[in-house]
Amino acid sequence: MKKDRIEEIAELLDKRGKLTLNQLDTYFPDVSQMTLRRDLLQLEQAGRIIRVRGGAMSVKEVQKVSSEPYAKKTAMHTDEKIRIAQKAASLIEENCSLFIDGGTTAMCLAKELPDINIHVFTNGLAVAIELAQKKNLNVTMLGGQVMKENLSTASPVAKSYFENTNFELAIISASAFTPENGFSCGSMVEADLLKMTRQKAKAMYMMLDSSKIGKIMPHTFARLEDIDVLITDDEFPADLKEEFLKRDIVVM
Amino acid sequence: MKKDRIEEIAELLDKRGKLTLNQLDTYFPDVSQMTLRRDLLQLEQAGRIIRVRGGAMSVKEVQKVSSEPYAKKTAMHTDEKIRIAQKAASLIEENCSLFIDGGTTAMCLAKELPDINIHVFTNGLAVAIELAQKKNLNVTMLGGQVMKENLSTASPVAKSYFENTNFELAIISASAFTPENGFSCGSMVEADLLKMTRQKAKAMYMMLDSSKIGKIMPHTFARLEDIDVLITDDEFPADLKEEFLKRDIVVM
DNA sequence: CTTTTCCATGTAAGATATTAACACAGATGT
DNA sequence: ACATCTGTGTTAATATCTTACATGGAAAAG
Numbered sequence: 001m002k003k004d005r006i007e008e009i010a011e012l013l014d015k016r017g018k019l020t021l022n023q024l025d026t027y028f029p030d031v032s033q034m035t036l037r038r039d040l041l042q043l044e045q046a047g048r049i050i051r052v053r054g055g056a057m058s059v060k061e062v063q064k065v066s067s068e069p070y071a072k073k074t075a076m077h078t079d080e081k082i083r084i085a086q087k088a089a090s091l092i093e094e095n096c097s098l099f100i101d102g103g104t105t106a107m108c109l110a111k112e113l114p115d116i117n118i119h120v121f122t123n124g125l126a127v128a129i130e131l132a133q134k135k136n137l138n139v140t141m142l143g144g145q146v147m148k149e150n151l152s153t154a155s156p157v158a159k160s161y162f163e164n165t166n167f168e169l170a171i172i173s174a175s176a177f178t179p180e181n182g183f184s185c186g187s188m189v190e191a192d193l194l195k196m197t198r199q200k201a202k203a204m205y206m207m208l209d210s211s212k213i214g215k216i217m218p219h220t221f222a223r224l225e226d227i228d229v230l231i232t233d234d235e236f237p238a239d240l241k242e243e244f245l246k247r248d249i250v251v252m
Numbered sequence: 253m254k255k256d257r258i259e260e261i262a263e264l265l266d267k268r269g270k271l272t273l274n275q276l277d278t279y280f281p282d283v284s285q286m287t288l289r290r291d292l293l294q295l296e297q298a299g300r301i302i303r304v305r306g307g308a309m310s311v312k313e314v315q316k317v318s319s320e321p322y323a324k325k326t327a328m329h330t331d332e333k334i335r336i337a338q339k340a341a342s343l344i345e346e347n348c349s350l351f352i353d354g355g356t357t358a359m360c361l362a363k364e365l366p367d368i369n370i371h372v373f374t375n376g377l378a379v380a381i382e383l384a385q386k387k388n389l390n391v392t393m394l395g396g397q398v399m400k401e402n403l404s405t406a407s408p409v410a411k412s413y414f415e416n417t418n419f420e421l422a423i424i425s426a427s428a429f430t431p432e433n434g435f436s437c438g439s440m441v442e443a444d445l446l447k448m449t450r451q452k453a454k455a456m457y458m459m460l461d462s463s464k465i466g467k468i469m470p471h472t473f474a475r476l477e478d479i480d481v482l483i484t485d486d487e488f489p490a491d492l493k494e495e496f497l498k499r500d501i502v503v504m
Numbered sequence: 505c506t507t508t509t510c511c512a513t514g515t516a517a518g519a520t521a522t523t524a525a526c527a528c529a530g531a532t533g534t
Numbered sequence: 535a536c537a538t539c540t541g542t543g544t545t546a547a548t549a550t551c552t553t554a555c556a557t558g559g560a561a562a563a564g
Contacts, residue, residue, distance in 0.1 A: 002542095031542075031543090032542070034544080037523090050302060050304065052303060054520085054521070057302075125384070128377050132400045132403055139397070140405075141377065141405045144393060146392065148391075151381060151384055286552095289551075305521075
């Protein structure tokens with residue numbers, strides 16, 4: 001039957017990542033290449049695979065491809081970010097309600113989050129889309145003017161949102177940190193939003209990869225003592241770590 | 253220089269999603285196809301693009317496609333949608349302020365919109381991201397709970413947004429239409445939002461591809477006489493067209 | 505200042521993959 | 535039993551891709 005075969009092809013491709021027509025042909029010796037081609041065409045139109053010269057590849061495979069070698073050029077320090085995100089994700093429990101910002105570290109976190117029953121608020125467009133893939137997870141997007149650099153929203157209006165929303169936990173990342181200037185970012189409205197987040201949330205976890213240390217951005221939104229947990233990588237300077245521990249902030 | 257060209261190709265692909273070699277050739281008339289091929293090969297090895305028969309596509313584009321439930325809709329009736337979107341885009345003038353919904357037709361419109369100084373409000377995540385690519389255009393995302401089926405937001409809270417915002421024009425699309433039941437969609441909160449949009453906007457343009465005609469969805473958000481312009485395709489039934497014209501609605 | 509080497513590029517032939525066009529058989533509905 | 539449709543196969547025509555080799559100019563070596 002046609003449907004079954006198409007389904008089987010899709011599964012094969014998901015497993016193998018990529019297949020040539022000849023490989024497919026050996027899997028399905030009882031139909032012609034032309035038929036397989038037509039099947040692939042259908043799968044492509046359904047958005048499930050990408051046809052490439054010689055065969056096809058699964059969309060999932062493409063996503064893998066995109067995350068690894070590409071990462072190094074576009075977004076730097078991705079490996080650290082992923083590890084930080086994994087640590088952060090491990091802290092999240094079912095049935096909680098949390099805020100995640102819209103930065104790239106937050107995006108990594110979104111990918112690492114388990115598909116369990118939690119409610120997530122975010123101001124990141126890409127983060128929201130990523131989270132929308134998860135069936136058990138509930139996402140609320142904060143509205144506002146879209147900042148093109150980082151695909152996040154922020155606007156004074158966004159504040160009105162917070163009036164009726166509650167979350168226990170805010171997990172955010174900063175663009176820059178120094179002990180003197182605290183955690184800072186480049187946009188005032190964003191800083192505003194994050195400050196408000198701090199007030200709303202019972203606890204605040206900060207994701208900070210060590211490349212951000214020593215940098216200063218125009219708008220500080222939290223000081224060292226405002227956070228409850230600092231999630232960072234192994235390069236994090238020991239003396240700085242002391243500063244956090246002194247204030248009873250968990251560093252991991 | 254080679255590097256620059258490769259970079260340029262990558263950017264082009266990110267914007268256009270997909271390009272054939274011939275298209276690339278017209279963009280870079282001073283190098284041979286073979287060179288462009290080699291460039292694409294390099295980009296592929298860097299994981300930034302996927303080479304497909306005839307050309308290449310950006311990894312980002314693929315990731316969009318992979319938003320699966322969304323992808324299925326995206327794939328359907330695309331040609332009509334693009335043509336409708338082009339018509340709609342041609343109606344938009346500089347310095348105006350408009351609302352676009354989050355549906356797939358709206359997504360096509362987002363792609364067709366010229367990069368001029370306009371302000372767009374939307375409740376579609378993908379639409380917002382698409383529009384954020386344009387430098388001169390201003391985007392505001394409406395917040396709310398994210399509906400996973402169509403990557404749009406809608407929630408009673410969203411209404412509060414509208415209190416301080418103004419736009420002249422709303423260009424929206426319906427999931428279903430019959431003369432008796434008007435324009436309808438599947439979600440109550442979404443219908444609510446669109447009704448409110450109607451009140452806020454001076455004019456409402458409706459994009460409706462003919463495949464939607466005769467279908468009924470649970471929640472009507474506008475009746476035939478509520479709209480000012482109907483943008484549709486060539487398959488639109490003549491008798492129905494009469495109904496609109498009778499009410500002084502422009503049909504195009 | 506020359507010579508060498510290397511790299512980006514161009515050309516064209518040959519290999520490969522894809523589409524298009526037509527044909528056929530079995531299923532489905534009238 | 536007839537028409538129709540859908541899935542399939544076959545082949546030729548077309549389009550695309552790769553390979554191999556040639557060229558020219560810039561950087562490196564002499």
